[in-house]
Amino acid sequence: MARSLILDGESLVAPGEIRQAARRFAAAKPGDLIVAKAELAVSLDVSLRQFKSGVEPGAIIERLTDALHQLRRRFHPDVWDVIVPIAQSHPVAHYLHQDPLTRWSFEKPRGYSGDARLLDFIYGRPEIEDAVASSSDLGRSIYAYTRNASSSVAVRERRDILARRVDEIASARPGSTEVLAIASGHLREGPLSRALGAGAIKRWVALDQDPMSVGTVARDFAGTSVEAMNGSVKSVLGGRHALGMFDFVYAAGLYDYLPDAVAVKLTRKCVGMLKPGGTFLFANFSPETDVDGYMETFMNWALLLRSEREMGLIAGESLTGTDAKVSVWSGSNRSIVYCEIEKKS
Numbered sequence: 001m002a003r004s005l006i007l008d009g010e011s012l013v014a015p016g017e018i019r020q021a022a023r024r025f026a027a028a029k030p031g032d033l034i035v036a037k038a039e040l041a042v043s044l045d046v047s048l049r050q051f052k053s054g055v056e057p058g059a060i061i062e063r064l065t066d067a068l069h070q071l072r073r074r075f076h077p078d079v080w081d082v083i084v085p086i087a088q089s090h091p092v093a094h095y096l097h098q099d100p101l102t103r104w105s106f107e108k109p110r111g112y113s114g115d116a117r118l119l120d121f122i123y124g125r126p127e128i129e130d131a132v133a134s135s136s137d138l139g140r141s142i143y144a145y146t147r148n149a150s151s152s153v154a155v156r157e158r159r160d161i162l163a164r165r166v167d168e169i170a171s172a173r174p175g176s177t178e179v180l181a182i183a184s185g186h187l188r189e190g191p192l193s194r195a196l197g198a199g200a201i202k203r204w205v206a207l208d209q210d211p212m213s214v215g216t217v218a219r220d221f222a223g224t225s226v227e228a229m230n231g232s233v234k235s236v237l238g239g240r241h242a243l244g245m246f247d248f249v250y251a252a253g254l255y256d257y258l259p260d261a262v263a264v265k266l267t268r269k270c271v272g273m274l275k276p277g278g279t280f281l282f283a284n285f286s287p288e289t290d291v292d293g294y295m296e297t298f299m300n301w302a303l304l305l306r307s308e309r310e311m312g313l314i315a316g317e318s319l320t321g322t323d324a325k326v327s328v329w330s331g332s333n334r335s336i337v338y339c340e341i342e343k344k345s
Contacts (some may be wrong), residue, residue, distance in 0.1 A: 027076070027078075028075070028076035028078045028079050029076070032075055032076060032079050033079050033082060033083075036071060036075045036079050036080075036082075036083050037082075037083060037086065039067075039071060040071060040083050040086060040087060043063075043064060043067040043068070043071075044064075044087060044090045044092050046063075047060055047063070047064045047092045047095075048090070048091055048092040048095075051092065051095045051138075056141075057138060057141040057142050057145065058141070058144070058145040061096075061142060061145045061146070061294075062145070064294065065149070065290070065291045065293065065294040066290070067293075068087070068292075068293025068294050068297060069290050069291065069292060069293045069294075070293075071083070071293060072292055072293040072296065080296075084296060084297050087297040087298065088106075088297055088298065088300065093298060095138060095142075096142065096298045097298070098135060098136045098138050098139030098142065099135070099139050099142035099143045099146055100121060100128070100131045100132055100135050100139060100143055101118070101121040101122065101143050101146045101147060101299075102142065102143075102146060102298055102299050103139075104117065104118055104121060104131075105118055105295075105299035105300060105301045106298060106299055106300045106301075108300070110210060110212065112210075113257070113300070113301045113302065113303075114253055114256065114257070114301065114303075115185070115210060115213075116185035116186040116208075116210065116212075116213045116216070119155060119185055119186070119188065119253075120186065120188070121143075121147065122147055122152045122155050122156065123155075123156060123159070123188055124147060125188070149291050149294075150289065150290055150291055150333050150335050151285070151289055151291050151295065151335050153333060153335070154285075154289075154331050154332075154333055154335035154336040155253075155336075157331050157332060157333075157336070158252055158253075158283055158331065158336055159188055159189045159192065159252075160189075160192065161331070161338070162181075162189040162250060162252055162281075163189040163190075163192035163193045165248065165250070165279075165281060166179055166189070166193045166195060166196070166201070166204075166248060167193055167194050167195045169247050169248045169279065170193075170195035170200045170201055171195070171200075173247055174195075174200050175200055175202060176202050176247075177195065177200065177201050177202055177247050177248070178201075178202050178203045178204075178205075178244070178245070178246045178247050178248075178275075179201060179203070179204040179205070179246060179247065179248045179249075179250075180204075180205045180207065180243060180246045180248070180249040180250075180270075180273065181204070181205065181206045181207065181250055181251075181252075182207050182233075182236065182249070182250070182251040182254060182266075182270070183207070183208055183209070183233075183251055183252070183253060183254035184206035184207060184208045184213065184217065185208060185210075185213050185253070186213055186216050186217060186220070187204075187206045187217050187220075187221065187226065189252075190204070190206075190220075190221060190224075190226060196224060196225070196226070199225070201225045202225060203225055203227060203244075204224075204225055204226045204227065205226075205227045205229055205243060205246075206221075206226055206227065206228050206229065207229045207230075207231040207236070207241070207243075208228075208229075208230065208231070209230065209231065209232035209233075211230060214228045214229065214230045215228070229241065233254070233258070233262065233266060236266065236269060237262075237265055237266060237269055243273060244273075245273055245274065245275045245278075246273055246274060246275065246278060247274075247275055247277075247278045247279070248278065248279050248280075248281070249270045249273055249274060249278070249279075249280045249281075250280065250281040250282065250283075251266070251270070251281075251282045251283070252281075252282075252283050253283070254266075254282070255282050255283065255284045255304075255306070255314075256284055256285050256303040256304055256305075257303070257304065258304065259304065260314065263282075263314050264314055264317045264318050267280070267282065267314055267315060267318035267341070268318040268319075270282075271318060271319065271322060271324065271341055271343060274343040275343075276343065276344070276345040277342070277343065277344070277345045278342075278343050279340060279341065279342050279343070280340070280341045280343075281338060281339070281340045281341075282311075282338075282339055283336050283337065283338050283339075284304070284305070284306040284311060284336065284337050284339075285303045285305050285306075285335060285336055285337075286305060286306065286307060286308075286330060286334055286335055286336060286337045287305045287306070287307055288330075288334040288335065289303075289305060289335045289336075290335075292305065306337060307337065308328045308329070308330060308337050311328050311337050311338075311339040312326065312328045312339065314339070315328070315339050315341055318341075319341065322343070323343070323344045324341050324342060324343050324344060325341070325342040325344065326339065326340070326341050326342075327339070327340045327342075328340075
């Protein structure tokens with residue numbers, strides 16, 4: 001029997017559970033597994049030979065990520081589930097895991113996917129410079145590609161969008177703006193906010209279930225209006241925090257791991273914490289993400305991908321009896337979808 005989804009303060013949904021939650025397809029076609037295994041073997045073997053013969057790493061990764069994306073898109077999730085561990089155990093992983101970004105994601109030193117340290121690799125933060133410098137020449141070459149892959153570009157854009165949105169809201173409510181970040185990570189959008197730097201934010205609560213992330217935020221934003229707080233989806237839904245009301249609530253990287261039922265509950269809860277005229281924004285990786293196959297195999301980073309339509313459905317189901325305006329859009333490279341709910345006065 002399938003293990004139930006875990007949504008508490010100590011663990012997030014595991015990759016295998018993500019794939020179980022995402023199954024909405026008819027049964028796989030007979031023979032598909034044989035075809036998928038054969039195509040995967042050819043692609044991985046070609047990559048291995050290219051690494052051994054000194055082909056430019058970026059070209060190898062680009063071809064491989066496209067091949068894995070096509071496999072993931074063409075075959076049933078049950079077939080994909082079988083070939084993921086085959087890819088992960090292939091000798092080519094030895095080369096790919098020399099990339100500090102890929103290796104960190106695969107090994108999950110903090111125990112879950114998409115942690116704040118992983119995002120720091122994507123952001124190119126000073127905190128990860130030693131880890132990059134100590135990698136092999138090949139590892140640094142692969143990292144130069146992966147940190148500029150479409151998913152990484154979209155994550156950096158997401159950070160910038162959040163900072164701009166905070167500033168836009170704060171400009172309309174100077175000095176009184178209250179913000180809540182759920183699953184805040186290291187709150188890397190904070191330093192980009194002009195309003196925070198100018199002291200125009202009354203309160204910015206950064207809530208995360210990872211004590212290391214909470215500690216980092218508390219240290220980095222000491223003396224500002226940022227309040228670091230330990231909490232999880234379960235604790236928020238259970239009303240365990242006296243959080244108050246906010247002008248802006250957002251969850252940037254959390255919904256990628258939430259099944260629909262939990263996403264609806266959390267959205268409803270967040271909208272309920274908005275002041276009149278307040279805004280809730282949540283983001284999700286899109287099915288148009290073209291590096292999803294590489295992420296799920298060699299990074300062991302599985303996500304629940306959602307389209308603009310699916311994001312709109314979550315918002316609609318969450319807003320029964322609530323007077324609100326919903327906007328859904330995609331980022332510039334369409335790897336991430338955004339949904340913004342404005343609670344009317």
